[in-house]
Amino acid sequence: FNPGALTNRVRASGMFGWTSPPGRGSAPPADVPDGPLDALARWSAEQPARPVYTFVGDRGEQLAQLSYAQLDAASDNVARHLRFVAKVEVGARALLVYPPGLDFIVAYLGCLRAGVIAVPAFPPEPTRLSKDLVHFAATQASSGARVALTNTLYSHAKKLAGLSQLLRRDGGKWPELTWIVTDTLGDAPAGTLERPPPSAVAFLQYTSGSTAEPKGVRITHANLTHNIRWIVAALQVDRATVEVSWLPQYHDMGLIGAYLGLLVCGGEGTYCSPFSFVKDAPLWPRLLSDKRATHTQAPSFAYALAARKWNALDPKARPALKLHSLRHAINGAEPIDPAAISAFVRAFGPYGLRREAIVPTYGLAEHTVFVCTGGKQLLAVERGALERERRAVPAAASGGANTTVAVGCGAPPAGSDIVIKIVDPDRAVSLYPPSTGVGVSRASEHAAPVGEIWVSSPSVADGYWTGEGRALNAALAQLSAETFGGVIAGEEASGRTYLRTGDLGFMHQGELFVCGRQKDLIIVRGRNHYPQDLERTAERAAPELRPGCAAIFAVPADEAASATSAEARAAAQRALGAEASAQELVVCVAEIRAEAAARAEEVAGRVAQAVASAHVLTLHAIVLIKQGTVFKTKSGKLSRSRTRADFL
Structure with missing residues (x-):
């Protein structure tokens, strides 16, 4: 992929080289059902026998299917x-x-109908509890759930593993829960269920924890x-x-985008x-x-992985595909790599x-x-x-070390x-559109200010789940108020509040x-470095690194010293000179392919040189680890915070 060549063409046209399909962005049709429960009632009456959800196995073979009437019942x-x-x-x-x-979506809709607050959770792997149980226990403790819904398959695996008696290494117990197996329930008694x-x-919706401990987002009907x-x-x-x-299915883009969105529009999935x-x-x-298919969605890494694995197949073994019907493939949930789209x-x-x-897309659980x-x-x-001024200035030339590509x-x-x-x-001042009367000059049409993305709409969640009664988490309640109650200077009288997303960005041509x-922002000598840019540079300099498995982060100098050996500290001092005394x-922590492990030092040298050349930044330590060991969230995102904690 040559970002310079592609960007030169893009700068002339102002876009990827395509236009949006006609009609995108119009108002919702007047007859759109009023949420998942209204949709279920409507479509089960109008098209009861039509399949809504089909689940397939590793070879694409059908494992389960539900019609609208079956899902309703x-x-x-x-x-x-x-x-x-x-x-x-x-x-x-x-x-x-x-x-x-499909048992998950049946249980989820059952909770919505009953007025019970569903808490989607990653199911701990019975054979690898030491890895999964901590996250599950934290979710249970935070939510205060006393009931867990599951199916026969998981219940059986749980019992075989003796899950209820297992102790974690730190002495913590498996949460005390009443388990209900939903796929073998008999007919429940009749009764009136009031619509919430x-x-x-x-x-x-528990956030995936890519930057912090998981927090439960309160999503209302x-x-x-x-x-x-x-x-x-x-x-x-x-x-x-x-x-x-x-x-x-427990992740927001999968649950809402892939399952509930399909249900509301009345299609097939x-x-x-x-x-x-x-x-x-x-x-x-x-x-x-x-x-x-007409619609699909995935994070950026999936587009790159699918292309790489397809290209690795023997051309004679590749099936003849027909992808003309695909109208909208969302690329979101993580920083978007233009190389992944191109591949x-x-x-x-x-x-x-x-x-x-x-179609590149932006969203988050808090919205x-x-x-x-x-x-x-x-x-x-x-x-x-x-990096220095927090301004996005379109480059006169592209593709060199002094430019970066934004999507x-x-x-x-x-x-x-x-x-x-x-x-x-820091000042709660709108940079775009610029606030009036608060000492902010209008942004140049050739330079967009970079700031925190704030969002306001009825989709902004009700805050974080902060517990009840004695279990109230005061610190989380304060964080919730700050995150969901942003007020922009000059707008106090309007009563409008904003979600402070924690994401940095800018607006350009709409x-x-x-x-x-x-x-995650790394600030060294007054320059702002975005870690995903550094990670892409490292991966492109060394194909021996596994794509999407490099984490770059900053650590205080004193903590870094305690985390490395005396020999490593001495080598860093020689390499960094005066920079070694910086705060x-x-x-860089990255997975290296097994066949390249013997050349780890040479690989690390190429990574260090590439980052220094492209970003004028020195890596204090490069840690190359075996495949499958870098920390990722339950939704597959790289977790820099957990990787950083493990390094220290």
Whole structure:
């Protein structure tokens, strides 16, 4: 991939080389159902026999299928069992602990119908509890759930492993829970289930923990309804929609974007396990072809992985794909790598994939999931201005060491009430659009200010779950108030509050560009370095590193000294000179392929040289580790915070 060549073409046209499909961004159709429960009632009456969800195995073979009528009946039975048999109260929390499959979505909708707050959770692997149980126990403790829903398969595996008696190494016990197996329930007694009010909490979406400890986001029924309606508008989905997804069902983009969005529009969806995708990434494009999919979604790494694995196949063994029907493939949930988009289009363009189908998108759990989509611009900006001045200045030339490429994530749908502002977080001053009367000069049309992305709309969640009564977490309550109650200087009288996303970005020609997480920002000698840029440089300099498995972060100099040997400290002192006494030092932890381990020192040298040359930044330590050991969140995102903690 040559970002310079692509960017030169982009700068002339102002976009990736495509235009958005006609009609994208219009208002939601007037007859869109009012949320998942309204959709379920409507479609089960209008098209009861039509399949809504189909789940397939590693080879694409059908494992389970539900029609709209079957989904309605099964979720209603779960709801009535929870309320009238298990006596779970309205507003109580229930953990959803399911392996990939359709039992999860039945239980989730059952909770919504019963007024029970669903808590989607990653199911701890019974044979690897030391890795998974800590996160699960933290989620249970935070939510205060006393009930867990699961299916026969997981319940059996749990019992075989003697899960209920297992102790963690630190002495902690498996949480005390009442387990309900939902796929073998008998008919629950009849009874009236009152529809929860819009203001009621529908579920807790626990953030993946890529930058901090997981926090439960309170998503109300009103949040869900508003966000899904604008997803429907932005993606132009309807009953003709055919969805294909491998995303985790407990993750916001999978649950809301792939499952609930499909339910609301009344289409058909085919799903597989994320483990099936990881084992055989070309399964995804094969399913897109076989099902004549119109919509799909995935993070940036998945596009690169699918292209790489497809290209590794013997050309004679590649099936003939038909991807002409794919209209909208969301690329989001993590920083978007333009090289991943280019690789995916090169690999699958010959099979009818249209370049404009790959659509950069921005969203986060605290805004239910969706903020904006329709990204078209690929912008080369001056690295120095971005790092030193927090300004995005379009580069006169591109592709060199002094430029970096940013990907536009589009804008909220036209006519929506989703408001995005770029804000100086220290002064709460709007940089874009510029505040008036607060000492801010209007931004130059040739230089966009970089600040924190603030968002306001009815999709902004109800805050973080902070516990109840004596279990109230005062520190988290304070964080919730600060995160969800941002007020911009000069707007106090309006009463409008904003979600402070913690993401840094800028606006250019009507599109949002996301630079990275504020907490991940590396500041050395007054220059701002975005870790994903450094990680891409490292990976491209050394193909021996596994893609998407390098984490670069800063550590205090005194802590770095205690984390490394005397020999390493001496080597760093010689290499860094005066910089070794700086307050913050930069560390790279990356997975190296097994066959390249013997050349680790040479690989590390190339990484150090590339980062120094491209970013004028010295790496204090480069730690090369074996495959499969870098920390990632349950949704597959790189966890720099956990990697940093492990390094220290």
